[in-house]
Amino acid sequence: MIIMKPTAVKSTGIQRYQQMFAGVSRLLQQLQAQWKSVVVTVPYFWMLLFFLAPFFIILKISVAESLIASPPFSDLLEWTRDGALSIRLSFENYSYLWKDDLYINTYLGSVKIAGISTLLCLLLGYPIAYAIVRSPPTTKNILLMLVILPFWTSFLLRVYAWMGLLADQGLINDLLIWAGIIDSPIRLLYSHFAVYVGIIYTYVPFMILPLYANMEKLDMTLHEAAADLGARPAVTFLTVTLPMTWPGIVAGSLLVFIPATGEFIIPDLLGGGNVQMIGRVLYNEFHSNHDWPVASAVAVALLVLLVLPMMVYQKVQEKESGSGW
Amino acid sequence: MTVSGEILDQHWLDSRARPFIHIRGVTKQFGGFTAVNNVDLDIYQGELFCLLGGSGCGKTTLLRMLAGFETPTSGVISIDGVDMNDVPPYERPVNMMFQSYALFPHMNVENNVAYGLKRDGLSKEEIRLRVGEMLAMVELSDFSKRKPHQLSGGQKQRVALARSLVKRPKVLLLDEPLGALDKRLREQTQFELMNIQDRLGVTFVVVTHDQEEAMTLSTRIAVMDAGQFVQVGTPTEIYEYPATRRVADFIGSINMFEGRVTENDADHVVVDSTDNALRFFMDHGASVSDGSRVWVAVRPEKIRLSRTPPPNEANQIEGVVQDIGYLGNVSIYRVRLESGMIVEVTVPNQTRPRDGKHAAGWEDRVFLDWEASSAILLTR
Numbered sequence: 177m178i179i180m181k182p183t184a185v186k187s188t189g190i191q192r193y194q195q196m197f198a199g200v201s202r203l204l205q206q207l208q209a210q211w212k213s214v215v216v217t218v219p220y221f222w223m224l225l226f227f228l229a230p231f232f233i234i235l236k237i238s239v240a241e242s243l244i245a246s247p248p249f250s251d252l253l254e255w256t257r258d259g260a261l262s263i264r265l266s267f268e269n270y271s272y273l274w275k276d277d278l279y280i281n282t283y284l285g286s287v288k289i290a291g292i293s294t295l296l297c298l299l300l301g302y303p304i305a306y307a308i309v310r311s312p313p314t315t316k317n318i319l320l321m322l323v324i325l326p327f328w329t330s331f332l333l334r335v336y337a338w339m340g341l342l343a344d345q346g347l348i349n350d351l352l353i354w355a356g357i358i359d360s361p362i363r364l365l366y367s368h369f370a371v372y373v374g375i376i377y378t379y380v381p382f383m384i385l386p387l388y389a390n391m392e393k394l395d396m397t398l399h400e401a402a403a404d405l406g407a408r409p410a411v412t413f414l415t416v417t418l419p420m421t422w423p424g425i426v427a428g429s430l431l432v433f434i435p436a437t438g439e440f441i442i443p444d445l446l447g448g449g450n451v452q453m454i455g456r457v458l459y460n461e462f463h464s465n466h467d468w469p470v471a472s473a474v475a476v477a478l479l480v481l482l483v484l485p486m487m488v489y490q491k492v493q494e495k496e497s498g499s500g501w
Numbered sequence: 502m503t504v505s506g507e508i509l510d511q512h513w514l515d516s517r518a519r520p521f522i523h524i525r526g527v528t529k530q531f532g533g534f535t536a537v538n539n540v541d542l543d544i545y546q547g548e549l550f551c552l553l554g555g556s557g558c559g560k561t562t563l564l565r566m567l568a569g570f571e572t573p574t575s576g577v578i579s580i581d582g583v584d585m586n587d588v589p590p591y592e593r594p595v596n597m598m599f600q601s602y603a604l605f606p607h608m609n610v611e612n613n614v615a616y617g618l619k620r621d622g623l624s625k626e627e628i629r630l631r632v633g634e635m636l637a638m639v640e641l642s643d644f645s646k647r648k649p650h651q652l653s654g655g656q657k658q659r660v661a662l663a664r665s666l667v668k669r670p671k672v673l674l675l676d677e678p679l680g681a682l683d684k685r686l687r688e689q690t691q692f693e694l695m696n697i698q699d700r701l702g703v704t705f706v707v708v709t710h711d712q713e714e715a716m717t718l719s720t721r722i723a724v725m726d727a728g729q730f731v732q733v734g735t736p737t738e739i740y741e742y743p744a745t746r747r748v749a750d751f752i753g754s755i756n757m758f759e760g761r762v763t764e765n766d767a768d769h770v771v772v773d774s775t776d777n778a779l780r781f782f783m784d785h786g787a788s789v790s791d792g793s794r795v796w797v798a799v800r801p802e803k804i805r806l807s808r809t810p811p812p813n814e815a816n817q818i819e820g821v822v823q824d825i826g827y828l829g830n831v832s833i834y835r836v837r838l839e840s841g842m843i844v845e846v847t848v849p850n851q852t853r854p855r856d857g858k859h860a861a862g863w864e865d866r867v868f869l870d871w872e873a874s875s876a877i878l879l880t881r
Contacts, residue, residue, distance in 0.1 A: 400570050401603035403590040405617035405668065415616070419607045 238472035269473035290436035301383035366448030374442040383428040390424025512545035527576030538728035554725035596670040602661040782815035784873035
C-alpha cells in the first residue's frame with residue numbers, strides 16, 4: 177500500500193478553495209462560540225448593573241443611620257481622625273421594624289391581601305385558561321388576544337378607570353341606584369374590596385398565561401384514560417388534571433403573589449388610607465419621613481420575606497423531580 | 502379437535518350463540534363527514550377481533566364508540582346484552598389500551614396500574630395483591646416504583662396492558678397496540694397478547710392498519726374502508742378468499758389479471774385476459790355470466806417458477822426476470838410479461854444457491870404456472 181504524504185500534494189485551484197472554505201467555516205465556528213458567550217453575558221451584565229448593584233446600595237443604606245443631611249444617611253466607611261478606616265454598621269433599622277407593630281402588621285396584611293388575591297386569581301384564571309386550551313384554534317387565538325389586550329393601555333390609566341367605576345358617584349353605584357337595588361351609594365372605593373378588585377383585575381392575566389402554557393401541553397387522552405378506568409369527571413380532575421397542571425399553578429401563583437405583595441399603586445389609589453400595604457409604608461418612609469435607612473430596611477426585609485419561601489419551594493421541587501418527573 | 506370443539510371455538514358459525522358485542526346500524530358523523538357508515542357487527546365472547554383498514558377508514562372511531570368516547574349519531578351498540586348508548590365511559594365494562602399508552606406521567610408504574618382499582622373502591626390489600634399479580638404477569642415487578650418516563654417503549658406498553666387488564670374488563674379494546682414497537686418486540690408481544698387473551702378469556706377488539714399484525718393475532722378480521730366493512734372473516738378466509746379487489750390488494754400482495762368469462766360451467770370457469778392473450782382455467786364454478794368482466798387474482802407464493810416449460814398447459818405464462826429481491830428465506834421475482842405487465846412470484850429458497858445463482862437470474866426467460874385451484878375470481 178502506498179501512503180502519500182499530504183505535503184507532497186501540490187494544491188490545485190479546487191483545493192485552495194477548499195482550504196479557504198475550511199478557514200472561513202473555522203472562523204465562523206469561533207465566532208459562534210463567542211456569540212454564545214455574548215448572548216449569555218449581556219443579560220447577566222444587565223442584571224448585575226441594574227438589579228444587583230442597586231440592591232447592594234439599598235442594602236448599604238439599610239445599615240446606615242438617618243441624618244438630616246444630603247444624602248440623608250451616614251456613610252458606611254469613614255476615615256477616623258488618626259487616619260484609620262472604620263466601618264459603621266447599624267442594625268437598628270431592622271430591630272426597629274421588628275419592634276414597631278406597624279411594620280409587622282403591614283407585612284402580614286400585605287401577605288394576606290396578596291394571598292387571597294392569588295387564590296381568587298387562580299379560581300378565576302384556571303377555568304378561563306382551561307376553556308381557552310379546549311377551544312378551537314381560531315377562537316383560541318382571539319381569546320388569548322383578549323387576555324393580553326388590557327396591557328395595551330397603561331396600568332395607571334386602568335386603575336384610574338376603576339376609581340371612576342367604583343366611586344360614590346361612579347358607574348356601578350349609579351347603575352345600582354337606577355335599578356332600584358340601593359337607595360344611596362354604597363362605599364366601594366377606598367376599601368379592601370376595591371383593592372382586591374384592582375389586584376385581581378390587574379394580575380389575572382399573569383395567572384392565565386402560565387396556566388395556558390402548561391395546559392397546552394396536557395395530553396387529553398389522559399382524561400380519556402382516566403374515564404376509561406372508571407373515574408368520573410370530578411375524580412379525573414382531582415387525580416389527573418390538577419396534579420399535572422401543578423407547575424402552571426405554581427408559576428402563575430408566584431407571578432401574582434410576588435408583585436401583589438409589594439403593590440403600591442393599587443392600595444394607594446383604590447384603598448386610600450384604609451388599606452395599609454407594605455409598598456405604601458415604604459413610599460411614606462422614603463418620601464414623607466425622609467428616613468432612607470428605614471425605607472431601605474423595609475425593602476430588604478420584603479425581599480427576604482418573598483425570596484426565602486421561594487427558595488425553599490425550589491429545593492423541595494428539586495428533591496421531588498430527582499425521584500420523579 | 503372434535504367437531505363440537507370447533508363449533509365452541511368458532512361462535513360465529515353457531516346460530517344459537519349470543520353475540521357479546523352487538524353493533525346494529527351504527528353511524529357516526531363529524532360535521533358533514535361520515536366516519537362510520539351504518540355498520541352491523543357481532544363479536545362473540547373470547548374472540549380476538551381485528552378491525553383492519555387504512556387511516557381514516559373509521560376503525561378508530563368505531564373503537565372509540567365501544568369505549569364510550571364518541572356517541573353514535575344513530576344505531577345501537579350493546580355489550581353483554583346491555584345497551585351502551587347512555588352509559589358513560591367510566592361505567593362501561595370495557596377497558597382500553599391507548600395507542601400512545603396514555604400512562605399518567607405523575608404516577609409510578611404501581612399507581613398507574615392501581616388507578617382503576619382505586620376508582621372501584623377496593624380495599625388497599627386487594628389492590629396491592631391484584632397490582633402485584635398483574636405486574637408479575639407482564640414481568641415488570643421490579644419496575645413498580647418507576648415513573649413512565651424512566652421506562653422503555655416496550656415496558657410502557659406492558660404497563661398500559663397491565664393497567665387495562667387489571668380491572669378484569671369484559672372487553673379489552675386495543676388501539677394499534679404494537680404500533681410503536683420495533684419488529685422483534687412486536688413479534689414477541691403479539692404472541693404474549695395471544696397467550697394472555699387465551700388465559701384470561703377476555704374478548705379483545707384490536708384496531709390496526711397492519712395486515713400482518715391482524716393475520717397473526719386475530720380469530721376474525723373485519724376489513725374496513727370508507728366507514729364500512731368490506732369483508733368480515735377469519736384470517737384464512739380474508740387471505741385466500743378475498744371478497745373484492747380492494748381486500749385482495751390490502752392483505753398481502755397479489756397479481757391481478759383483468760379478463761372476460763368465456764366458459765362458465767358448474768365445475769370450471771375459463772377467463773380470457775384482456776391485454777395478455779392469456780387463458781386462465783379455474784376448477785371451481787362461480788356465479789358469473791358469460792362475457793362478464795372479471796379479475797383473476799393469484800398470490801405470489803402460489804405461482805411456480807421454472808426455466809423449462811411446465812407440463813400442464815393451463816395457467817401458464819412466459820416472461821423475463823426483471824428484478825430479484827433476495828430476502829434470505831424467500832426470493833421475490835418480478836417477471837415482465839410480453840405485454841409489459843409485471844408479475845410477482847415468491848420462491849422459497851429450499852437449497853443454497855449454486856455458483857451464486859438462484860432459481861433464475863436477471864433477464865432469464867422463465868415460465869410461470871399455478872394450480873387450477875389457486876387463483877381467485879373477483880367480480881368487483
